[in-house]
Amino acid sequence: MKYVDEFRDRQLAEKLAAAIRAEADPKRIYNFMEFCGGHTHAIFRYGVQDLVPDNVNFVHGPGCPVCILPIRRLDDAIELAERPEVILCSYGDMLRVPASKRRSLMKAKADGADVRMVYSTLDALDIARANPDKQVVFLGIGFETTTPPTALAIEQARAEGIENFSVFCNHVLTPAAIRHILDAPEIDPEQAVRLDGFLGPSHVSTVIGSRPYEFLSDKYAKPVVIAGFEPLDVMQSVLMLIRQVNEGRVDVENQYTRVVTRMGNEKAQDLVAKIFEVRDTFEWRGLGSVPDSALSIREEYAQFDAEKRFEISEKVSREVKSCECPSILRGVKKPKDCKLFGKACTPESPMGSCMVSSEGACAAYWTYRRAETLAEMALEAAE
Amino acid sequence: MNEVWLKAPKVDRRFKADDRVVMAHGGGGRMMAELIRGVFGHHFNNSLLAQAHDVAVMPQPAGRIVVSTDGHVISPMFFPGGDIGSLAVHGTLNDVAMGGAMPIALTAGFIIEEGFPLADLDRIAESMGKAARDAGVRIATGDTKVVERGKGDGVFITTTGIGVVPDHLDIGPHAVRSGMAVILSGTLGDHGVAIMSSRAGLEFGTSIVSDSAALHRMVADVVDAAPGTALLRDPTRGGLSSTMNELVEGRPYGVLLDEASIPVKPEVASACELLGLDPLHIANEGKMICICPPEQASAALAAMRRHPEGRDAALIGQVVSDKPGFVRMTTAIGGMRVVDWLSGEQLPRIC
Numbered sequence: 111m112k113y114v115d116e117f118r119d120r121q122l123a124e125k126l127a128a129a130i131r132a133e134a135d136p137k138r139i140y141n142f143m144e145f146c147g148g149h150t151h152a153i154f155r156y157g158v159q160d161l162v163p164d165n166v167n168f169v170h171g172p173g174c175p176v177c178i179l180p181i182r183r184l185d186d187a188i189e190l191a192e193r194p195e196v197i198l199c200s201y202g203d204m205l206r207v208p209a210s211k212r213r214s215l216m217k218a219k220a221d222g223a224d225v226r227m228v229y230s231t232l233d234a235l236d237i238a239r240a241n242p243d244k245q246v247v248f249l250g251i252g253f254e255t256t257t258p259p260t261a262l263a264i265e266q267a268r269a270e271g272i273e274n275f276s277v278f279c280n281h282v283l284t285p286a287a288i289r290h291i292l293d294a295p296e297i298d299p300e301q302a303v304r305l306d307g308f309l310g311p312s313h314v315s316t317v318i319g320s321r322p323y324e325f326l327s328d329k330y331a332k333p334v335v336i337a338g339f340e341p342l343d344v345m346q347s348v349l350m351l352i353r354q355v356n357e358g359r360v361d362v363e364n365q366y367t368r369v370v371t372r373m374g375n376e377k378a379q380d381l382v383a384k385i386f387e388v389r390d391t392f393e394w395r396g397l398g399s400v401p402d403s404a405l406s407i408r409e410e411y412a413q414f415d416a417e418k419r420f421e422i423s424e425k426v427s428r429e430v431k432s433c434e435c436p437s438i439l440r441g442v443k444k445p446k447d448c449k450l451f452g453k454a455c456t457p458e459s460p461m462g463s464c465m466v467s468s469e470g471a472c473a474a475y476w477t478y479r480r481a482e483t484l485a486e487m488a489l490e491a492a493e
Numbered sequence: 494m495n496e497v498w499l500k501a502p503k504v505d506r507r508f509k510a511d512d513r514v515v516m517a518h519g520g521g522g523r524m525m526a527e528l529i530r531g532v533f534g535h536h537f538n539n540s541l542l543a544q545a546h547d548v549a550v551m552p553q554p555a556g557r558i559v560v561s562t563d564g565h566v567i568s569p570m571f572f573p574g575g576d577i578g579s580l581a582v583h584g585t586l587n588d589v590a591m592g593g594a595m596p597i598a599l600t601a602g603f604i605i606e607e608g609f610p611l612a613d614l615d616r617i618a619e620s621m622g623k624a625a626r627d628a629g630v631r632i633a634t635g636d637t638k639v640v641e642r643g644k645g646d647g648v649f650i651t652t653t654g655i656g657v658v659p660d661h662l663d664i665g666p667h668a669v670r671s672g673m674a675v676i677l678s679g680t681l682g683d684h685g686v687a688i689m690s691s692r693a694g695l696e697f698g699t700s701i702v703s704d705s706a707a708l709h710r711m712v713a714d715v716v717d718a719a720p721g722t723a724l725l726r727d728p729t730r731g732g733l734s735s736t737m738n739e740l741v742e743g744r745p746y747g748v749l750l751d752e753a754s755i756p757v758k759p760e761v762a763s764a765c766e767l768l769g770l771d772p773l774h775i776a777n778e779g780k781m782i783c784i785c786p787p788e789q790a791s792a793a794l795a796a797m798r799r800h801p802e803g804r805d806a807a808l809i810g811q812v813v814s815d816k817p818g819f820v821r822m823t824t825a826i827g828g829m830r831v832v833d834w835l836s837g838e839q840l841p842r843i844c
Binding site: 111114118119120123124127154155156157158159160161341342345457458468476477478479480481 | 753759762763766769816819821824825826827828829830831833836
């Protein structure tokens with residue numbers, strides 16, 4: 111497969127691994143956060159950590175849109191789906207995410223709610239066209255990558271006068287979340303993880319460019335390397351980060367030059383800005399309230415905003431007690447530190463969101479590194 | 494085996510293009526008899542069916558009897574490279590063959606939804622008849638039921654196969670030993686991707702066709718070339734990963750695969766990239782895994798490669814004593830990972 115196989119080449123991987131071993135200072139520990147779940151998945155899917163020395167650690171960040179959607183918003187989505195006039199459309203990953211009282215969209219569907227899995231926002235528009243007597247609500251989730259398609263659907267619905275379509279908007283913003291993680295040590299120094307640099311998002315950066323990360327080097331003195339999602343991209347980016355750390359540089363570098371530019375996709379940015387505005391604050395599962403970290407639909411497009419079209423009840427939403435997703439999403443704990451991991455919580459019966467999405471850290475450990483993780487857990491229990 | 498194929502009996506096959514199955518076609522009366530004779534009898538015709546009896550009587554063969562049954566509910570019913578009819582034949586023949594057996598006969602049960610086009614039913618029966626004839630296996634007896642509109646989804650077909658396994662073969666998870674070779678008969682994921690490409694809402698242009706095929710002749714050659722064969726499996730639903738995990742669960746051995754040597758067609762790999770799927774999780778309907786002693790591996794490989802459905806056969810891993818109960822894989826870049834069961838369902842109604 112052209113343009114993919116080249117980035118999974120074993121000989122090149124071995125060369126990069128040798129360079130990383132040669133350049134990583136054995137007296138140092140390198141903690142790099144990969145913000146994106148896509149990177150977490152690639153690291154585990156290809157066993158990248160087997161090719162880097164033990165003092166190079168991957169800290170898994172909260173960049174998994176399924177994982178960070180607060181349980182309250184999911185409860186709201188289920189309430190919308192249960193309205194008899196509503197067809198709720200969602201990307202497939204959301205269907206199994208556990209909500210309060212062990213509910214999920216999939217269970218709501220089994221109980222009779224009309225929940226449909228779609229691959230594209232435009233499929234949701236098709237469903238709206240085909241069901242004029244129903245209200246079609248698209249559950250919009252994701253980072254800057256999935257926001258433009260949602261914007262496009264709203265634009266299209268307005269152009270065509272499709273009145274039975276709306277979006278339950280949960281789109282979130284990457285740079286605000288990274289800033290929040292870096293501010294966290296001041297809030298709770300006990301829980302701080304020392305981060306030496308970031309593997310910057312790849313797909314998100316195709317849309318927003320590399321410029322929005324410049325505050326990281328300017329204000330927080332943290333190196334950033336925008337990295338592609340293939341295993342060799344990750345390895346090359348790790349090498350670039352090690353060099354920055356060793357040389358005492360703090361730059362925003364771009365490894366993913368084949369797609370990402372400094373300014374990003376300005377057309378997409380303009381479309382998003384036309385339809386969405388930044389919320390003052392938004393709750394993230396694991397991070398709590400994060401200022402300026404999410405989008406809502408502008409007043410001019412209010413007719414397409416499900417939060418305005420429907421009355422959504424006030425409710426008290428509860429996470430499963432002892433689920434460590436919040437600490438895992440901040441990189442403070444590893445999945446093996448959770449009492450539920452692999453016992454009460456597996457991909458078949460997830461208790462927390464990190465076990466649901468293939469991009470979640472718990473699912474990655476369980477799916478790709480279970481043999482090693484269970485052995486480690488047994489050893490720790492014995493001690 | 495001395496096969497007897499009869500000429501088509503003279504029956505009324507003058508149904509019109511828009512004729513549909515009605516409840517009376519399953520009611521036990523004249524209409525049912527005409528449907529059975531005109532469609533199933535016409536396409537399946539053979540000496541066993543021609544006994545026109547509630548049972549098929551056949552001579553007792555030498556060796557041990559193998560029996561297997563499989564329901565087929567695939568959607569869409571017609572897909573690139575096959576249809577529910579050929580799949581219902583291949584699927585069950587392969588289950589029988591994975592016992593190391595040579596299949597001798599099939600039975601077929603049809604559950605048809607009221608309103609189903611007769612022309613489609615005829616096309617399915619024709620395809621079943623052809624698949625059975627090509628495989629040299631007779632459809633010996635069958636059953637037809639019609640359910641009310643909305644109580645089914647077109648046609649569901651359950652086939653049961655019987656076969657004979659030679660006395661000297663000992664095939665099953667108990668016979669598998671650490672150090673044995675794991676051989677795959679060809680490319681992974683063709684069937685699942687072909688189904689996906691033709692499914693409503695997901696249509697994408699591809700030249701991929703289902704690998705649906707009967708494997709018993711290849712099996713016969715493989716067990717002949719590698720008489721120490723310990724296990725045969727067809728990686729259908731859940732793909733190679735589920736087949737391998739089923740094998741090692743609770744056993745004193747594990748499996749170590751080598752990603753670089755697992756054959757996947759570039760078109761299938763691309764579709765998987767696009768849809769975020771793992772080819773190891775995708776269904777196959779014409780592939781098999783053979784686990785045999787390492788010294789017989791090259792003979793087994795050569796035997797597979799003599800058959801068109803085994804021409805891409807490859808040695809993809811080995812049975813190991815390290816990390817028993819786990820399927821692991823050396824990744825393309827040389828890392829290590831667990832190969833997990835497919836979680837949840839990847840695609841509904843794939844076979």
